[in-house]
Amino acid sequence: MVSRFGLCAQKVCLHCAxxxxxxxxxxxxMASAFGTGMGHADTCGCICGAHMVLGLRYGRADTLEEGKGKKALLVEKVSEFERRLSKKQPFRSCRDILGMDITQPGVMKAAAEKGLFSTVCADMLVQTCAVLDEMLAEDEKQDSRAEA
Known part of the structure; x- marks a missing residue:
């Protein structure tokens, strides 16, 4: 699950597929646009991927009207994800997580040379997927109890 810049959101979505x-x-x-580097320093790609996963799990609907009805649950799940992840990682932007603004010329190369994508980003990826796995497993268990 080692991370390279630009693949964070994709790896989270692929992990949960x-x-x-x-x-x-x-x-x-669905997560490939986050690998373009556009605005990537504002929100970590792992978190963007997690939000997409949560949207697919809790917000999937056949119509916009049906989707509106699921919004409260989705907001609750995203808030829960954010609360759990903040215990492991308080930062939400690549800039803060890496300690470097990779949107600036030459900084992405410097971050790569320091090995930040294979260390810091890889750790963020593991933390994000662990929180998602916990949440999804809990809900799967609850769903199976409800069906029984």
Missing amino acids: PRLGIEDSLAVG
Whole structure:
């Protein structure tokens, strides 16, 4: 699960694809815009990917009207994710997590040379996926109890 810049959101979505019942290609594709580097310093790609996973799990709907009805639950789940992740990682931007603004010329190369993407980003990826796994497993367990 080692991270390279630009693949954070994709790796989170790909990690959760089997639980969401989606193909790997859809998981990679839906998160691919976050790998462009555009605005990446504002929100960590791992968190963006996690929000997409939560949206697919708790906000999936056939119509906009149906989606509106799921919004309260989705907001609750995103808030819960943010609360749990903040215990492990208080920062939300790549700039703060890495301690460098990779949107500036030459800084991304410097961050790569320092190995930050394979260390700091990889750790963030593991933390993010762990929180998602916990939450999804808890809900799967609760869903199976409700069905019984």
